[in-house]
Amino acid sequence: MNNNTFTCHKxxxxxxxxxxxxxxxxxxxxxxxxxTGVVIEKGHALEGKSVSGKILIFPGGKGSSVVQADGLxxxxxxxxSPKAMIIQNPETxxxxxxxxxxxxxxxxxxxxxxxxxxxxxxxxxxxNNGTVTKL
Amino acid sequence: xQLTQEQMDMLNGKYxxxxxxxxxxxxxxxxxxxxxxxxxxxRAHVALSNQEADLWFAEKLLNAGAKCRIAPTVNPGFxxxxxxxxxxxxxxxxxxxxRTHNAYKNLGAVLSYNCTPYLGSNIPLxxxxxxxxxxxxxPYINSVWGARSxxxxxxxxxxxxxxxxxxxxxxxxxxxxxxDILVEVQADMKSxxxxxxxxYMGKKIGNGxxxxxxxxxxxxxxxxxxxxxxxxxxxxxxxxxxxxxxxEAPTLEVAFGxxxxxxxxxxxxxxxxxxxxxxxxxxxxxxxxxxxxxxxxSLNQVQEISKLVEGKTLKAEMWILTSSTxxxxxxxxxxxxxxxxxxGHIVEDTCPDQPCWNxxxxxxxVTESPKCAYYPKRRxxxxxxxxxxxxxxxxxxxxxx
Numbered sequence: 001m002n003n004n005t006f007t008c009h010k011x012x013x014x015x016x017x018x019x020x021x022x023x024x025x026x027x028x029x030x031x032x033x034x035x036t037g038v039v040i041e042k043g044h045a046l047e048g049k050s051v052s053g054k055i056l057i058f059p060g061g062k063g064s065s066v067v068q069a070d071g072l073x074x075x076x077x078x079x080x081s082p083k084a085m086i087i088q089n090p091e092t093x094x095x096x097x098x099x100x101x102x103x104x105x106x107x108x109x110x111x112x113x114x115x116x117x118x119x120x121x122x123x124x125x126x127x128n129n130g131t132v133t134k135l
Numbered sequence: 136x137q138l139t140q141e142q143m144d145m146l147n148g149k150y151x152x153x154x155x156x157x158x159x160x161x162x163x164x165x166x167x168x169x170x171x172x173x174x175x176x177x178r179a180h181v182a183l184s185n186q187e188a189d190l191w192f193a194e195k196l197l198n199a200g201a202k203c204r205i206a207p208t209v210n211p212g213f214x215x216x217x218x219x220x221x222x223x224x225x226x227x228x229x230x231x232x233x234r235t236h237n238a239y240k241n242l243g244a245v246l247s248y249n250c251t252p253y254l255g256s257n258i259p260l261x262x263x264x265x266x267x268x269x270x271x272x273x274p275y276i277n278s279v280w281g282a283r284s285x286x287x288x289x290x291x292x293x294x295x296x297x298x299x300x301x302x303x304x305x306x307x308x309x310x311x312x313x314x315d316i317l318v319e320v321q322a323d324m325k326s327x328x329x330x331x332x333x334x335y336m337g338k339k340i341g342n343g344x345x346x347x348x349x350x351x352x353x354x355x356x357x358x359x360x361x362x363x364x365x366x367x368x369x370x371x372x373x374x375x376x377x378x379x380x381x382x383e384a385p386t387l388e389v390a391f392g393x394x395x396x397x398x399x400x401x402x403x404x405x406x407x408x409x410x411x412x413x414x415x416x417x418x419x420x421x422x423x424x425x426x427x428x429x430x431x432x433s434l435n436q437v438q439e440i441s442k443l444v445e446g447k448t449l450k451a452e453m454w455i456l457t458s459s460t461x462x463x464x465x466x467x468x469x470x471x472x473x474x475x476x477x478x479g480h481i482v483e484d485t486c487p488d489q490p491c492w493n494x495x496x497x498x499x500x501v502t503e504s505p506k507c508a509y510y511p512k513r514r515x516x517x518x519x520x521x522x523x524x525x526x527x528x529x530x531x532x533x534x535x536x
Contacts, residue, residue, distance in 0.1 A: 011167040062371060064270060064510075066184045066289050073188030090167050091371070092305075096291040099163040100192060107167070 004134040006113045008086070010127040011095055014104030016083035017124045017135070020117050021051060023058035029071025029097075037080035051075070055123050056082035057114075061094030069097045076101050084125040086132065106132065136165050136302070137172050145298055153201025157294035164291060165302025173300040174307065178259050178282075179207035180252050181244065181296060182268040182289040185228075185235040185489075192290050193238040196297065203243040204299035207292065208252040210269055211431070211456070212236075213491040214484040228490040244296070248484035249458035250430045253280065254356055256460070261382060264307060266295030270506070271430045274363035277374040279356075281382040283307050286373035306373055312383060313392035314376050315343030317399045322407045324351055328503055328522035330358040332407040334365025335414060335505050337372070340400055346376040346390045354380065357433055361504070364430050368506040414505045415520035418535050422519060423498035425449075425479075425530035428456025429487045429507035434464050436523070437481060441470045443527045444477040450533030451501075453479035456487065479530070487511050501529045 024045045031041035037052030052075075061068055075081040084104040087094070098105040104127040113132065117123065122135040144150065145158040165173065183189060215232050218224045224232075240246060247256050253275040259265050259282030267273045267284040268291070276282040285305040287295065295301045305311055318340055322329060333347075345366075354377070366372040376384035384390035427440065432455055440455060455474065457465070462483040465471040471481055485491065488510035496515040502508055503526050508518035519535045529535035 009167075012163060064367070066182055066186060066189060069192075069288060069290055070184075070186045070188040073191060092164060092168075092285050092291055093288040095164050095167050096160060096288045096294075099160050100290055 006109055006132045008106040008130050008132050009108035010106055010130055011087075011090060012098040012103055012105040013127050014084070014102065015124070015126045015128060016055065016104050017122065018053055018055045018083040020119055020121045020123050021046070021049065021054035021056050021082075022117065022119055023056070025058070026060050026062040027056075027058050028062050028068060029075060030067035032071060032075060034071075034074035034078045034080060037075060050080070051082045052080040054082050055084050055086065055125055057086045057117065060087050060089035060091060068093050069100070072097050072101050072103070084127070086125065106130070136162060136170055138162070139173075142173050142300060151200040153196045153199035154297055156196060156199055157201060157297040160291070160294050161298060161300065161302055165304065168302065168304035170302035170304040172303050174264055174303045175299055176205055176264050176266050176295055176301050178257055178263065178265040178267075179205050179292055179296040180257055180267045180269055180272050181207045181209050181292045183209040183212065183235065183239055183244070184289065185212040185232045187231075189289055190231060190235050190238065193235070193242060193293065196293070197238050197242055201242060201297045203296040205296050206243055206245050207296040208245045208247040208249065208257040209239055210250050210289075211248040211484050211486040213486065213489040214248075214482055217482055217485075218491040223494060224491050242293075242297070247458065250486065251360060251433070251458065254360065254433060255458065264301065266292045266301050268292040270367035271360055271364035273373050274366060274375060275359060277306055277312075278363070278376065278381050279359050284373070286371065310392075312374065313344065313394065314346035314384070314390045315397045316340055316345045317396035318345045318347045319399065319401045320347055320349040322402050322404045326522060327355055327358040327361055329407060330361040331365050331503065331505055332410050333402060334362040335369045335410050336402055336406065337366055337368075337370025339402070339406070340370065341398060342370075343397060344374050344376065345372070346378055346384065346387065346396070348378045348387065350377055350380065357436060360430055364504070364506050368509050411520060414508055416499060416517050418519055418521070420499065420519070420535060421533055422451055422501045422529050422535050424451050424495060424500045425453045425526055426456070426487055426500050426502050426507055426518075427454070427504070427523070427526070429502070429504045432457050432461065434461050437461060437465050437470055439523060440479070440527055441473045443524065444479065444531065445473050447477055447531055449478040449530050451530045453530045455479060455481045456485050457481055457483055459483040488514070492516060501526045501535050
């Protein structure tokens with residue numbers, strides 16, 4: 001593997017490429033506008049930014065199970081969901097929602113990955129083979 | 136993950152496509168948490184909702200031929216017959232509820248439409264392995280009954296009900312059920328209401344399993360219901376301990392599994408007062424309505440209200456949400472008549488975060504539940520939060536202090 005490839009752990013299968021979008025806050029998908037993909041939660045690290053088509057890098061999920069799944073679903077049917085998700089703290093609600101929505105999701109990236117990647121970097125997530133590559 | 140022959144057969148479609156989808160999702164969840172096997176469950180509760188994603192998923196499984204092996208109890212949506220007859224829901228919303236009803240009926244669920252199954256219709260035994268979703272239900276069965284469930288989502292709990300198995304990780308294992316945070320309660324826990332406020336301290340308590348000390352010797356089921364419901368509104372908690380009270384915490388030492396707490400937190404009267412101010416609309420105003428039953432009110436709580444309103448007339452409309460069993464009992468006992476005569480209504484099968492409350496949009500209500508005040512905000516319904524007595528008083532006078 002070259003220097004731009006990092007190993008990871010598969011949560012939800014699939015392969016996707018897109019621009020990185022990094023959130024330091026946990027995400028509740030219900031507080032993202034499904035029509036635009038823009039985060040509307042007040043005070044959120046991504047407030048005003050769109051997750052649509054991005055490789056979304058964030059710590060984990062929060063909020064009631066019903067609304068989290070509904071939020072991801074609404075983004076999906078409006079074609080505004082992220083292309084893949086890279087997380088740190090898996091919990092049942094978010095993990096189940098990603099698998100059901102067939103959205104690639106991985107975790108267990110090394111700290112170097114987090115110091116290397118910045119917003120807008122083009123990256124490829126291959127959950128099936130357990131790799132994330134900066135293109 | 137090691138699967139048994141039966142589980143492999145489920146995954147490979149021998150039991151139909153619906154069961155295969157459910158098993159595939161559960162194996163995915165299990166692998167992401169490092170589970171090594173699947174274990175059988177004997178109970179489940181699904182936080183059903185008539186929101187599009189939940190209906191889409193339930194119909195997807197049903198259309199693929201799924202049927203529940205373990206019939207789960209389910210959460211409330213809104214009571215279709217009541218609100219349809221009263222002309223309080225649109226055709227579109229009535230249709231969503233009807234489809235949800237049909238899907239879960241055909242999946243073989245117990246159509247209990249109640250968010251407090253742990254107080255009546257679905258009570259697990261100590262150590263029983265289950266799949267429970269719903270904010271107040273997961274912590275209640277883990278903490279108070281000593282049964283075992285991870286903090287399932289509605290979707291993962293439904294998968295478990297269909298396959299009859301859950302991946303073994305998290306709270307299913309002894310070592311993950313020990314306390315993390317010592318929460319010393321110095322506040323006066325005068326009534327069930329203070330447990331609502333204590334539960335709302337999630338931000339201060341932080342991530343992990345809290346162990347409460349300093350609580351009274353006797354704590355009511357309603358107080359414990361409130362505590363769990365609010366912990367999962369202000370944060371994400373699947374379990375807590377109360378030292379010397381809950382079954383896995385006979386002593387502080389046992390509660391922490393012999394380890395030192397990771398953190399210590401003290402909760403005072405001042406902090407409970409502060410959190411109340413933060414979550415409530417300002418008082419000293421007229422109110423338009425009162426709403427109780429988030430989570431669903433028990434028969435005791437309904438009786439308490441009936442004593443306060445008997446022979447009087449309410450100035451503001453009052454809604455009391457309960458299970459169908461509690462409603463039926465209230466009818467039999469004449470409590471329902473007392474409340475109706477005063478101008479209030481006991482409604483079964485219904486949740487405050489539902490489209491049947493459209494007529495309350497833009498109005499100010501009073502409630503004793505912070506959770507009730509939180510979710511309907513996005514429907515334009517706002518609340519003053521007070522204890523039960525003060526809330527009922529407000530409905531009688533039309534004004535809250």
